[in-house]
Amino acid sequence: MKKQRMIIGITGATGIIYAVRLLEELKRLDIETHLVVSQSAQMTLGYETDMTIHDLKGLADVNYSVKDIGAAISSGSYQTMGMxxxxxxxxxxxxIAYSITDNLITRAADVVLKERKRLVLMLRETPLSLTHIRNMETVTENGGIIFPPVPAFYTRPKTIDDIVDQTVGRVLDLFGFDTGEFKRWGEE
Structure with a gap:
């Protein structure tokens, strides 16, 4: 693999700003991004931002249709760092918990897990039902990481961007990338 590759999936839950910032940071870190956006995410994009789908896709190196289950990222032989x-x-x-792979986001996630690569799910829902918790357990048992975007207030964020930067920075820490864009506990 010549360049490091990361798959980014965006679903329709609230919080699309996290995906936008991830794509911006990965570009800054010179990581090749492979983007899949669900139809629900396209609706959320309109609710939560002034961006167009063209703007969002412009942040990624490669874009795929959520319906393209035969795309490169649907194969374990296509090397990526994870998703x-x-x-x-x-x-x-x-x-993902039950390997239901009827679209490219779930198929790519299933491939990442079977290849023992890192899969991070920025899960957006509250409160959680027992079924949600059991499904989170199943994903975790299969090697995935459940990472709800919960803000850290010890950093004394002053803006939403501060909160988003800290959360995105912590997610990228899981892949060994230090964005340098947020305060860490115990560090000046």
Whole structure:
């Protein structure tokens, strides 16, 4: 693999700003991004931002249709570092928990897990039902990481961007990337 590759999936849960910031940071870190956006995420994009789908896709190096289950990222032989789904809906997390791979986001996630690569789900839902918790357990047992975007207030954030930067920085820490964009506990 010549360049490091990361798959980014975006589902229809609230919090699309996390995906936008992830794509911006990965570009800054010179990581090749492979983007899949669900139809629900396209609706959420309109609710939560002034961006167009063209603007969002412009942040990625490669874009795929959610319906293209034969795309390169649907194969274990296509090398990637792993995948981040931001935000991740309960529906998508539940499909991943049980290997229901009827779209490219869930298929790519299933491939990442079977290849023992890192899968991070920025799960957006509250409160949680027992079924949600059991599905989170199943994803975790299969090697995935459930990462709800919960803000850290010890950093004394002053803006929403501060909160988003800290959360995105912590997610990228899981892949060994230090964005340098947020305060860490015990460090000046």
């Amino acid at each position: 981040i789904i931001a935000p991740c809906s309960i529906k998508t997390m539940s499909q």
